[in-house]
Amino acid sequence: xxxxxxxxxCAPLAREPIDPAQAAxxxxxxxxxxxxxxxxxxxxxxxxxxxxxxxxxxxxxxDLSQPTISHHLKVLKDVxxxxxxxxxxxxxxxxxxxxxxxxxxxxxVPAAMTER
Amino acid sequence: xxxxxxxxxCAPLAREPIDPAQAAxxxxxxxxxxxxxxxxxxxxxxxxxxxxxxxxxxxxxxDLSQPTISHHLKVLKDVxxxxxxxxxxxxxxxxxxxxxxxxxxxxxVPAAMTER
DNA sequence: CCCCGGAATCGATATCTGCCAATATAGATG
DNA sequence: CATCTATATTGGCAGATATCGATTCCGGGG
Numbered sequence: 001x002x003x004x005x006x007x008x009x010c011a012p013l014a015r016e017p018i019d020p021a022q023a024a025x026x027x028x029x030x031x032x033x034x035x036x037x038x039x040x041x042x043x044x045x046x047x048x049x050x051x052x053x054x055x056x057x058x059x060x061x062x063d064l065s066q067p068t069i070s071h072h073l074k075v076l077k078d079v080x081x082x083x084x085x086x087x088x089x090x091x092x093x094x095x096x097x098x099x100x101x102x103x104x105x106x107x108x109v110p111a112a113m114t115e116r
Numbered sequence: 117x118x119x120x121x122x123x124x125x126c127a128p129l130a131r132e133p134i135d136p137a138q139a140a141x142x143x144x145x146x147x148x149x150x151x152x153x154x155x156x157x158x159x160x161x162x163x164x165x166x167x168x169x170x171x172x173x174x175x176x177x178x179d180l181s182q183p184t185i186s187h188h189l190k191v192l193k194d195v196x197x198x199x200x201x202x203x204x205x206x207x208x209x210x211x212x213x214x215x216x217x218x219x220x221x222x223x224x225v226p227a228a229m230t231e232r
Numbered sequence: 233c234c235c236c237g238g239a240a241t242c243g244a245t246a247t248c249t250g251c252c253a254a255t256a257t258a259g260a261t262g
Numbered sequence: 263c264a265t266c267t268a269t270a271t272t273g274g275c276a277g278a279t280a281t282c283g284a285t286t287c288c289g290g291g292g
Contacts, residue, residue, distance in 0.1 A: 014162035014211065017177075018155060027152040034147025035250080036139040039129065043139070046130035051229070055269060061133075065252055070270055072250090089259060089268055095130065097225045107220035109213045113167070151280085171239060184281055186240055205238055205289065 012108045029103060032079040037062065038072045042081060045093050046100075052085075052092040128224045145219060148195040153178060154188045158197060162211040170206040 010022060018026070033039060044061060045053045059069050073093060076082040081100070082093045126138060134142070149155055160177060161169045175185050189209060192198040197216070198209045 013155070013159040014213075014216065016159075016163045018159040020152065020156060023152040023155045023159070027150050027155050030146050030155070031150030034143050034150040036136065036143040037250090039139045039143050039146070040134055040136060043129040043132070043134040046229070047132045059269095064250095066269070067253080067271080068251055074270080086259085086269095091269060095229075097130075097229050100130065100223045101225050104220045104223035104225070107216045107223070109217050109220070113162070113211075113213050153280090175239095180280095181282055182239070183241080183283080187280080190240080202239095202289085207239065 010106070012110055013106055014108075014110055014113055026103075026106065029079045029081065029099070032075050032081060033103075035072070035075075037064065037068075038076055041069070041072055042076060042095065045082065046095040052094045054090040054092050056090065058093075126222070128226055129222055130224075130226055130229055142219075142222065145195045145197065145215070148191050148197060149219075151188070151191075153180065153184075154192055157185070157188055158192060158211065161198065161209050162216075168201075168208040168210045170208050172206065174209075 010018070033042070040061070041058055044058065048057075055066075055069065055073065058073070059066050062069060073082065073084070077084060077093075079099075080096055083096055084091050084093050086092075126134070149158070156177070157174055160174065164173075171182075171185065171189065174189070175182050178185060189198065189200070193200060193209075195215075196212055198211060200207050200209050202208075
């Protein structure tokens with residue numbers, strides 16, 4: 001599956017019905033978040049003091065095989081939640097804050113809604 | 117699968133590594149959002165002027181069978197994103213703004229992160 | 233009390249997903 | 263160039279998921 005390049009959205013879900021094509025793109029990102037291991041990976045990377053984590057940090061944090069971790073990293077990267085960079089022998093992963101912010105905004109509850 | 121009752125979280129993912137047990141709960145909710153049809157259903161319900169939509173509104177909006185829509189509604193309801201109420205012959209669905217807000221908060225990007 | 237219409241549930245099926253073992257790749261290092 | 267180490271890719275399997283047609287359930291009216 002090809003990477004999901006640009007940011008795609010737009011108004012909060014609760015504001016107006018999301019366009020079907022946009023929904024498909026957004027759903028891919030949420031689907032990537034819909035796995036406990038990937039959520040934890042994302043959280044570990046995002047909360048690292050240096051802003052990045054190497055794969056070795058991650059394999060150590062789970063009772064899963066290295067290929068499985070690598071697979072999850074690829075999923076997160078393909079939907080634009082992570083980027084990776086090689087330095088020396090190690091791959092370092094970082095979160096893409098814009099992506100997180102975008103999703104956060106999509107789920108935001110308009111003021112008009114809380115008033116009801 | 118039993119419904120996911122109480123709100124479960126907590127600090128933004130980018131703040132500290134999420135607890136594995138919490139990750140499992142949160143992942144269920146994101147997985148529910150990880151389908152284009154469910155995303156659209158949620159958006160249609162959430163953006164309805166009255167704050168609710170009946171199943172008939174939804175089946176009309178998709179080229180899918182009524183059981184399929186009903187299934188997706190159940191998934192969204194089980195993770196606490198929707199509630200339903202019967203009035204006369206129709207079932208009305210509403211979003212649970214607290215759930216949306218909770219997810220939005222989880223994905224929020226701490227100020228410390230944007231500064232980097 | 234029976235029927236009708238809206239909605240949920242059931243059963244089946246095709247597709248997708250997560251996992252691991254094995255293998256491949258790609259820098260670093262001798 | 264041979265090798266070692268870190269990570270990615272491949273292949274296969276077991277379990278989950280999306281969908282549909284058929285059926286069931288449940289209020290409301292005759």
